[in-house]
Each structure stands twice: as C-alpha cells, then as structure tokens.
Amino acid sequence: MLSSHKIKIIQSLDKKKFRQKYNLFLVEGNKIIQEIPNSAFKIKEIFSLNLENLKIRNVESSLISPAELKKISFLQHPKDSLALCELPLESPFQEFSKQIILDGIQDPGNLGTIIRLADWFGIEQIICSEDTVDYLNPKVLMASMGSFLRVKICYKNLEDFCAETENANLGTDMKGENIYQFQFPERFNLILGNEGKGMRPDTFKNLQHKITIPRFGNYQNTESLNVSMAAGIILGHIFSKK
Amino acid sequence: MLSSHKIKIIQSLDKKKFRQKYNLFLVEGNKIIQEIPNSAFKIKEIFSLNLENLKIRNVESSLISPAELKKISFLQHPKDSLALCELPLESPFQEFSKQIILDGIQDPGNLGTIIRLADWFGIEQIICSEDTVDYLNPKVLMASMGSFLRVKICYKNLEDFCAETENANLGTDMKGENIYQFQFPERFNLILGNEGKGMRPDTFKNLQHKITIPRFGNYQNTESLNVSMAAGIILGHIFSKK
Numbered sequence: 001m002l003s004s005h006k007i008k009i010i011q012s013l014d015k016k017k018f019r020q021k022y023n024l025f026l027v028e029g030n031k032i033i034q035e036i037p038n039s040a041f042k043i044k045e046i047f048s049l050n051l052e053n054l055k056i057r058n059v060e061s062s063l064i065s066p067a068e069l070k071k072i073s074f075l076q077h078p079k080d081s082l083a084l085c086e087l088p089l090e091s092p093f094q095e096f097s098k099q100i101i102l103d104g105i106q107d108p109g110n111l112g113t114i115i116r117l118a119d120w121f122g123i124e125q126i127i128c129s130e131d132t133v134d135y136l137n138p139k140v141l142m143a144s145m146g147s148f149l150r151v152k153i154c155y156k157n158l159e160d161f162c163a164e165t166e167n168a169n170l171g172t173d174m175k176g177e178n179i180y181q182f183q184f185p186e187r188f189n190l191i192l193g194n195e196g197k198g199m200r201p202d203t204f205k206n207l208q209h210k211i212t213i214p215r216f217g218n219y220q221n222t223e224s225l226n227v228s229m230a231a232g233i234i235l236g237h238i239f240s241k242k
Numbered sequence: 243m244l245s246s247h248k249i250k251i252i253q254s255l256d257k258k259k260f261r262q263k264y265n266l267f268l269v270e271g272n273k274i275i276q277e278i279p280n281s282a283f284k285i286k287e288i289f290s291l292n293l294e295n296l297k298i299r300n301v302e303s304s305l306i307s308p309a310e311l312k313k314i315s316f317l318q319h320p321k322d323s324l325a326l327c328e329l330p331l332e333s334p335f336q337e338f339s340k341q342i343i344l345d346g347i348q349d350p351g352n353l354g355t356i357i358r359l360a361d362w363f364g365i366e367q368i369i370c371s372e373d374t375v376d377y378l379n380p381k382v383l384m385a386s387m388g389s390f391l392r393v394k395i396c397y398k399n400l401e402d403f404c405a406e407t408e409n410a411n412l413g414t415d416m417k418g419e420n421i422y423q424f425q426f427p428e429r430f431n432l433i434l435g436n437e438g439k440g441m442r443p444d445t446f447k448n449l450q451h452k453i454t455i456p457r458f459g460n461y462q463n464t465e466s467l468n469v470s471m472a473a474g475i476i477l478g479h480i481f482s483k484k
Binding site for chain 1: 277355358359361362363364365387388389392421422455456457458459460461463464465467468470471474475476477478479481482
C-alpha cells in the first residue's frame with residue numbers, strides 16, 4: 001500500500017520546485033515506462049495495477065489499486081502504471097548540426113508537441129531558454145508521447161548560446177524570407193519564440209536569417225499559426241529536400 | 243442583469259443537443275465577435291464587460307459584471323464579451339478544388355487546429371463525417387481562433403460523398419507514398435482519419451491515393467504524428483509548390 005507521505009510527495013511532482021527537492025519526476029503508462037531502461041533516464045520505483053504486464057527487472061515495484069493510482073496520477077484517465085524516475089544528470093554539452101532553440105515557450109502542450117516533432121524528424125537536441133517551461137512537467141511529458149526519452153533537451157542562457165553556436169541561427173519573423181524560397185543551410189538552429197511575445201530582443205539580434213511561412217488564405221484577420229504547428233511545417237519543408 | 247434562466251441556457255450550450263434545442267451557440271472575445279457581422283453567422287445577443295469597446299450596432303447588448311461573465315463563459319480566463327449566435331442555415335453544397343475531409347475526428351482541439359490551418363492555407367471547405375465532433379462546440383471554436391468564420395464546414399455521409407466527389411481522394415496511410423515524392427493532383431480532398439482508429443473502411447476504399455509523411459528519426463518507438471500536425475505538414479508541403 002502507498003503511504004500517505006509518499007502520495008503527498010508524488011502529488012507534488014507537478015511543480016518544478018518539488019521535482020528538484022525530491023530529485024524525482026513522474027512517467028505514466030507501461031508503453032513509455034518500458035522504454036526508460038534504454039534511455040538516459042533511471043527509474044527509482046514503479047507503481048502498477050498489474051506488475052506482470054511490465055517487463056522491467058531490478059526496480060522496486062509495488063502493486064497498487066485503481067483508487068491509489070487515481071490519487072497519484074496526473075492523467076484524467078490514469079493508465080496502467082506510474083514510474084518515479086530520478087532527475088537526469090547534466091551531461092557534457094555537444095552541438096548537433098540541426099537543433100531547435102526555444103525562447104520562452106510557456107505552454108506545456110507546445111513544448112511536448114515540439115519534442116515529439118524533433119523525434120520524428122531526427123533533430124537530436126532542443127536548447128531551451130531558462131524561462132521555457134520545464135520539460136519534466138507531467139503535461140509536457142504527456143504531450144511528448146515518450147519522445148523526451150530520445151531527444152536531448154537542455155536549458156541555457158540563449159543570449160550567450162546564440163552568439164557562440166557554430167550553426168546558423170534561423171528565426172521565425174512575419175517579415176522574414178518565405179521558407180519556400182529560402183536556402184536552408186546545412187547546419188542550423190531553428191529558433192522559435194514565446195507564444196505571445198515572440199523572441200526576446202537578445203535572441204533576435206543574433207539571428208542570421210529570418211524566415212516565415214507564407215499565408216495562402218485571402219483573409220487579413222487570419223491568426224498566425226501556433227508555434228508548434230509552425231515548427232512542424234518548417235521542419236516538414238526542410239526535410240522535403242533530404 | 244442576467245436572469246438565472248438565461249444563465250442556465252447559456253451554460254448548456256457546450257452540448258450539441260442544447261445548441262440545437264435553442265438554435266444557439268456561443269462566441270467569446272471582442273476580437274472574434276467583431277468579425278461575425280462580416281461572416282455567414284448572425285449574432286442574437288451580446289453580453290459584455292464594456293459595450294463601448296465593441297463596435298457592433300443593431301444587436302441587443304447587455305452590460306454584465308465580471309462575476310456574471312465568469313458564470314456564462316467556457317474559458318478558464320474569460321475574455322471581455324460573449325455573443326449568443328444563431329445556428330447557421332444550411333447553404334447549398336458546392337465543391338472546391340482543394341478540400342479537407344475529416345473521418346471521425348473526436349478531439350475538439352484537433353478540429354479547431356485543422357480549421358485554423360485551412361484558413362491559413364486558403365482551403366475553403368472542410369467536409370466532416372457525421373460522427374466528427376461538432377464544430378460549434380466551444381472548445382473547437384476556441385482552438386480555431388476565429389477561423390470558423392472564414393472556412394465552410396459541413397457534415398456529410400462520407401461513404402456517399404467520397405464516391406461522388408470530382409476531386410481525387412488522398413488519404414494518409416503509413417504504407418502510403420512519401421509526400422515528398424508524390425505528385426499532388428490539382429483537385430484533391432485531403433482525408434484525415436480518427437485519432438486512434440484512423441479512417442473507416444468505407445472511406446478507405448474510396449481513396450485514389452495513399453500518402454505518408456516519412457519519419458527521419460532513427461527510433462522505431464517514435465509515435466506517429468498527431469492528426470492536426472500531419473495535416474499542417476502535408477498542407478505546408480502542397481503549398482510549397484505554389
């Protein structure tokens with residue numbers, strides 16, 4: 001049985017402060033939990049409705065009831081299992097030829113969706129500004145559909161990083177060059193800004209190229225595309241040349 | 243002041259059954275409400291925190307308090323105004339050269355996002371299967387960011403429609419042709435299936451072409467892309483040739 005103390009700790013893990021305090025974060029669902037041993041992450045403890053279905057060894061595991069799972073899950077419809085994992089150790093930084101940079105993304109769904117996109121297109125690393133939502137937030141992990149296990153994600157001071165990177169910095173800007181005419185360089189950082197305010201000036205000044213997705217509809221009132229959708233369309237176009 | 247009877251009616255409008263019973267649906271936010279007079283929709287009544295900010299004439303309007311707005315709004319953070327609108331009359335059906343067909347889309351966010359995409363790319367019409375979520379659902383309207391005012395949306399029996407359309411039916415299928423190699427025909431229906439189950443067999447059998455977005459990442463466990471993201475990437479690619 002789950003102690004009320006442990007329930008309280010798990011329930012607090014939707015907040016970054018408590019993830020750091022306890023050095024823990026949560027992963028839900030057998031499908032994703034089973035991939036953890038092959039990733040850079042480490043499971044500390046598992047709680048499951050049916051341990052037989054989980055093929056993971058050498059990890060402390062407890063059988064729990066659906067009522068207990070409901071208490072500790074952050075899902076509206078809890079899945080089969082929940083794993084407490086240790087926060088990852090910071091690994092030495094390495095640049096990749098194709099990276100995504102996020103400047104102040106706030107919506108967990110957007111970050112999760114962008115991680116999932118990076119995984120699909122084989123973008124190995126996402127570099128986030130320090131004020132971007134934490135990728136170990138349960139809502140981000142949910143939206144990433146397990147892709148956080150396969151994409152490197154780090155947080156950096158973007159002003160410094162964008163000045164020092166060896167890749168060309170490409171940023172979205174409504175007055176930028178049409179992506180369909182733009183020649184994408186071999187090495188690039190695709191930079192995406194905050195949902196409302198866009199990129200901060202310190203990031204914007206380090207752009208080598210500004211790009212935009214042209215609108216084909218004829219209505220002036222059309223809202224610009226959501227940031228994760230814009231990322232998908234740009235990546236889809238870049239990879240059309242491969 | 244808002245009568246409790248009226249509050250009850252408005253609060254029921256998140257359900258299709260009550261939208262049909264009262265012949266009403268809800269639009270929230272000055273920005274979108276102000277576009278309604280230039281669309282195919284008609285406002286019946288407006289409730290606003292500040293009527294001066296709303297430049298709409300000849301419509302019954304009431305000043306309400308923030309507490310009243312909170313009661314009738316479906317938003318977590320209610321905006322400035324809320325408009326009760328009449329359900330649209332069915333207009334005579336017309337085919338367009340580029341259409342989206344949705345077969346059983348259930349998630350309101352996905353439908354709203356696809357409407358917004360259609361608006362961006364100038365796709366004039368979306369044809370939904372009868373079991374696709376109702377586009378006048380408040381969550382769909384919210385996600386569409388006002389684009390439902392500019393894109394024609396209708397509900398049809400897809401088996402009949404797909405057999406009779408003059409456009410080529412293109413559907414997503416994991417075993418389909420790579421979109422980057424596929425020659426998109428001039429007239430097409432882009433058909434997207436249910437989030438979990440995909441297209442129903444009666445739709446699938448009417449496809450002239452099956453297409454897929456290739457995965458560039460190297461991991462077998464990567465989840466396939468969400469349906470609205472797939473729509474965005476495919477449309478982005480189609481329009482790269484324009």
